[in-house]
Amino acid sequence: MNSFFIEFRDPLFGIIVFFVLIFVITFFSYWWSRFRKKEDHRHLDKFLRQFRSLPSKDELKVLITKGDLSEKSWLLLAHSYAKHGDYEKSIEIYSELLKIGDKKNYRDTLFLLGRTYFKAGFLERAKEIFLKILQSNPRTPQALQYLLLVYEHMREYSLALEVLEPLNELKKDIQKDKVYLELLTLLHDMNLEVDEKVEKIVKTYALNHELTHMVFEYLFRVNPVLAWKNFDNSKSEVLSDVLWQLDKEHLDLDIIEKNGYLRELYTARGDVEMAEGSSVFELDVLINLKQKSNATLSFEYICDNCKVVFPFVFHRCSSCHSIDSSQIEFSLTKNYHREFSEENNSFQ
Incomplete structure (x- = not known):
């Protein structure tokens, strides 16, 4: 019996017991922490669910x-x-x-x-x-x-x-709202013929010279000749996207030749060779590329009042409701239309 208790006093046995106790404590601590963490997550999910539905x-x-x-x-x-x-x-x-x-x-x-x-x-x-x-x-x-x-x-x-x-x-101040609503009334009037509608829109613009983009976007679409006739050279940059998308057969070369910005714009597009460079970075790149690559311009529109960016043109900002506050921003992009046309030609 005494020899049995002597074995318990062996230092090696004590060390073994010590490490076993550490292992047991560590093991239970680990699983207890995992259990508590899981319960905390459940409590947090339950708490957050209260805010997902009223x-x-x-x-x-x-x-x-x-x-x-x-x-x-x-x-x-x-x-x-x-x-x-x-x-x-x-x-x-x-x-x-x-x-x-x-x-x-x-x-x-x-x-x-x-x-x-x-x-x-x-x-x-x-x-x-x-x-x-x-x-x-x-x-x-x-x-x-x-x-x-x-x-x-x-x-x-x-x-x-x-x-x-x-x-x-x-x-x-209701001036812009009045002009804007009068133009919308004309544009959506189904009882007016196109020529009569165009005539009234031109008269309205001549009186106010506001909402240039809205007016000329419509005029260039339905009557490019009349649009060029009433074109305001000082508004060229405002109409960059409309002019860029205009068909080549509808260009007025006499007006383009007299306008420095239009010379740069259409040289960059490859329709004329009237400029060797541009102060606008994107146009300058396209002019220097000489249309050797499938690069073109894309446009985005920034509200000058609230600075919200839109991928499409707007005449009244849907965020702050200001009128005629759209500012055009250029960016270079791949010309998928040209690439698609070249692929079609190669199949023919």
Whole structure:
């Protein structure tokens, strides 16, 4: 028996027991940490799921009336949803706040709801809300501005022009809006013949000299001869994309020869040889390439007011709603059209 206890006092046995204990503790610690981590992830997923879907209307009503969050917090939450494109959740919050929120904020909340409907594309509902605001508060320029946008998107241009009258009385600058809506009215008037439409558009432009791109984009498409006849040389750069895409047979070489920018533009395109270089980098590259490569110009459009970039031309910015604020930016790209034409010719 004594010999048995002596073995337990062997230093080597003690070391073995020590390392076994370390192994056991490490083993259980590792699996316990994995278990806790898994539970934390489950808890976090459960927490995040609360923000992926709003409570039902009854639950939302209870949450708002309980007052755990202030009305301002709910408004900020709704604004955040709308900003990230989740209009449905934003509309639900605004609608509940209108029912049980502070009546002092009723008009402002109603306006935010109307604006959210407009952004979501529910134009009829947005129109009803803005008209409701104006019935009780006719001198509300924000509601008038959005009502004008609603009518414009619904192509009810005569009603949009009527909205300009109260805006003018409120000392708002309506000149560009008026010209823009008059041009839209002409462009979408199905009762006018093309020649009559062109004549009226030219007269409108002669009076205002605004919305150059919008006017000449249409004129060069339907009547290039008349477009060149009324061409404003000072607006050449504004029309770079329209002129670049114009067919060669519609070019007016006399006007091109007298305009330095047009000489560079069409030399870069390969139609003429009237320039040896350009101050515009992209045009200079194309001129020096002498059309030996399949390079061409592509265009993107930047709002001069809010700096949002669009891949397509616009006449009213969809972000800040400013008119005629589009700035053209060049970039070099591969000419897939030319490559496709050469491949077709090789098969013939």
